[in-house]
Amino acid sequence: MSALGINLPGLITQLVSFLILFFLLYKLLYGPVTKMLDQRAEKIKTSLEAAEEARKQAASSAEHVERELAAAREEGQRLISDARDAANRFREQEQVRTRQEIEQTRQRALADIARERDQAVEEVRREFADLAVTAAEKVVGRSLDRTAHAEVIDRVLKEGLVERKN
Amino acid sequence: MDGDIKTIGAGLAIALGALGPGLGIGLLAGKAMEALGRNPEARAPIQQNMILALAFCEAIAIYAFLTAIIIVFVG
Amino acid sequence: MGKLLSNPKVIVGLVAALAVFFVALAGGALGASFGGGFLGSPIPHIQLAAEPVANIGGYTLNNTTIMFWASGILLLSLVWLATRKMTEIPGRMQGLFEAIVEFFDSTADSVAGGPKAGRRYLPVMLGIFLIVLFSNWLGILPGIGTIGKVETVAEFVEHRVEHRAHELDKGKAETKLIGSACLRPAVKDHHDRAFIEVLCENANEHFVVFDGRLIKPGRTEQTKVGLNQVVEVDELLAGRITVTEAEHQIEEGIVLHLSAGQKADCKQCGDLTGKRAGILVPYLRGSSTDLNTTLAVALFAMVAVQIWGIRALGGRAYAGKFFVNPFTKGPILTGVGFLEMFGEIARTISFTFRLFGNMFAGEILLIAMGFLLPVIGMLPFLGLELFVGLIQAFVFGMLALVFGVSASAHHGEEDHGGGSRGSHDDEHAAAGVHTPQTQGAH
Structure with a gap:
């Protein structure tokens, strides 16, 4: 044994040195490093889970937004078409009303014109009759009764008017 | 005379002791290459295990070498 | 390849590498057989046991x-x-x-x-x-395993004698397997007996011959001497010289004679007799x-x-x-x-x-x-x-x-x-x- 170099003091020295070294390594290396590794693994795990959660949330919120958006779009579409319908309806109504108004105005105008014309014709006839009577008096020389002559003239004018109308 | 016998003994110890491990290492490396050729994707584990096994093979040659050393320098 | 070889840098590099190789080859152990060997590194003392470098209150501190x-x-x-x-x-x-x-x-x-x-x-x-x-x-x-102190022959023997004498004091006379030729029960004094036993046991232990403090590089294989070339162990065993005289020879640590084989082996080593011998004990050695x-x-x-x-x-x-x-x-x-x-x-x-x-x-x-x-x-x-x-x-x-x-x-x-x-x-x-x-x- 001694030729191989194994001796008790040497062995004990190496063993004790080894044990001290091992203990220090355990304290300085193994403890902190495994703690750090586990901590990091835990952290990675939690952050992965958090990321997954966030992804899910994002996905669900995206879906929600999509749905909302679709609803909003539909609503908008509906509003637009409603508005368009209303506008159309309004326009038609207005058109009709305007047309009626125009018609009314025209009718009134026509009636006015007719009345004016009748009035004017009446006036002219009266004037004309007077003139004719006056003229005839002048011609016949006061022989004619004023009233009889007026009837004759009236009949003549009426016949003339009917002829003209036809 | 004593020294001569010792020298022969030491020589024989390492010569015979190296024979087996030599064959073993050859076989081992050959098989590992075969495995590598058959399955090149498994390079890392094959290499790892080959080196470990080589260390065990070599250890036997080392025992023989130690014996030779002990015969020459200690005995 | 041809293009690479025509590059002068590559040629210079190759030549330099070859030159280094051949210089190293000539300076090494092979070259030593042909008169080279100028770079030969000293072969450190190879032993399985760790070398003690200090002794603190009975505890020997090993380099490992x-x-x-x-x-x-x-x-x-x-x-x-x-x-x-x-x-x-x-x-x-x-x-x-x-x-x-x-x-x-x-x-x-x-x-x-x-x-x-x-x-x-x-x-x-x-x-x-x-x-x-x-x-x-x-x-x-x-540097580890090669830088160390030179343990002289006296120190080498002293450590072992102390150890053996301590064992003898404790009554462990036969604990070690010692060749019967080395057992000298006739010597009663524990120190002397230990001294004789250690010398006898380690008679063929090799030392390196050196000048001054450094072991000279090169030719170390041929510049090794045994303990029995520093101390006349046979003379001591035969009782022709006393323990005190042997101790004196060890203290000197000088090579007394060379064997015939060594003289023939290393002509260029010069005469080793009269030079000091010792062992390189590295301060550090891989644990x-x-x-x-x-x-x-x-x-x-x-x-x-x-x-x-x-x-x-x-x-x-x-x-x-x-x-x-x-x-x-x-x-x-x-x-x-x-x-x-x-x-x-x-x-x-x-x-x-x-x-x-x-x-x-x-x-x-x-x-x-x-x-x-x-x-x-x-x-x-x-x-x-x-x-x-x-x-x-x-x-x-x-x-x-x-x-x-x-x-x-x-x-x-x-x-x-x-x-x-x-x-x-x-x-x-x-x-x-x-x-x-x-x-x-x-």
């Missing part, structure tokens, strides 16, 4: 112990640097050690089977790996090249294995692996139990010698290469030794893990290999690493 402390301090300071300020985002050192721990964590898990199952084995495995790795790697630094260190680590590992076994199975069940009642379970299982017990001891020895043998052989390999091809011969082998140091450290930790896992396994689950216990375990270990590198490597 110093080296072990040095590697431990280096390892601890690196670890301290790495884990001093742990941050979530690791720096370089922290990242390195975290990678090592993580690698072993995944390896342990893959062997123990299941996530976190390897945590039990991890501290021991990791500690063994790192400590052994640093011991291995520091041992091959240049893995000491059996005490490797045995200490192996004992630690095996004790840890037993503790794991007892913890996993309970004291009774674990003891049941080794001690089986032959009357209830049959004598064959009893035999298997004894084999298991023997296996534990064999594993310890195998652990011890595997690491020691690899590292010691590596050192001798480096010395031999430095001797054959000085300056450049070592370079590829330094790389090899780095690799071997790493692999051996890994194997040590790995085997501790595998033994621990198999000790924690229940009796029935384990496949008993019977007599071929050692090789069985080794296979187990090799097969045990499934995919430890799949995460880190790519």
